[in-house]
Amino acid sequence: MNEPDDLFDRPSAPVKPFEFDADVARVFPDMVRRSVPGYAELVGLAGLIARRVVRPGTRCYDLGCSLGAVTRELLLQTPPDVPVIAVDSSEAMIERMGARLAGVPGIERLVPLCTDLEAVEVSGAGLVVLNLTLQFIPPERRDALMARLRAGLVPGGMLVLAEKVEIPDAQGGRLMRILHEDFKRANGYSELAISRKRAALERVLVPETVETHERRLDDAGFAGHLRWFQNLNFVAWVAWT
Structure with a gap:
């Protein structure tokens, strides 16, 4: 059951740095729906990309999988011999993902890992997905991670x-x-919640410019890349070898 996100509507609670703990995992579907414009389309289109790209005998990686929205699409859209490796450092997220994906066709191919994504060995990958994940990695470590992927x-x-x-x-x-x-207000968030969540995310979610991301993809050695999605200040790319 999806619970409403009221985590930042509590004026008496101190504002702590944002983390993907049990409280966030409990309300995450509502939180991301009301906070990220175009999230459902972004997830669905990632699945369609997987359908076109992933070949038998390769692997898929969903790095920073949270509750498995993209993981679900990868299971539905990829060949039956392709393992889907879903990685998140939050134990609460991994536990809830298992319950949410129970019964999804292809679930036997799911390999959930509760670990730091920077520690995961990525090999034989037909597709790697970083869906709103890189922004939580310290900026000084992002270049090395991208080169490794x-x-x-x-x-x-x-x-x-x-x-x-x-x-x-x-x-x-x-x-x-x-x-x-304004998007958050239209989705029912109060001024208090917007302000407190902004404070909680400060220095935890560190965004970069489009130019910085594209320079990093070039430096990592990708043959090319394309911006295929934008909704307000949320952007997605596909990069190929």
Whole structure:
């Protein structure tokens, strides 16, 4: 059962740095639906990319899988011999993902790992997905991670990367921030919740510019990349070997 996200509507509770703990796992489907514009379309389209890209004999990785929304699409859209390796460092997320995906066709191919994604050996990958994940990795470690993921992809393999981005233009950046907060208000978040969640995410979620992400993909050795999705300040790319 999906519970409503009321975590930041408690004025008496101290604002702590955001973490994917049991409380967040409990309300995560509602939180992400009301916080990330276009989230459902982003997840569904990632599955369609997998359907076109993933070949028999390869592996799929969902790094930072949370409750398994993308993992579910990978199970539904990829060949029956392809393991889907779903990684998250939050034990609460991994536990709830198992319950949420029970009965999904292909569930026997799921390999859940509760560990730091930077510790996972990626090899033989037809597809790697980082869906709103890289933004939680310290910026100084992102280049090395991307290079390692590129090295773990097979020829013809692809990376799907989705991120909240920083808009460097002062006027454009301000407009995107305002519209994102308006999106949250339209989805029922209070001014208190918006303010407290912003404070909790400060220095935990560190967005970068589109140019920084694309420079990193180039430096990692991808043959090419394409921006295929944007909704407000949320952008997704596909990069290929």
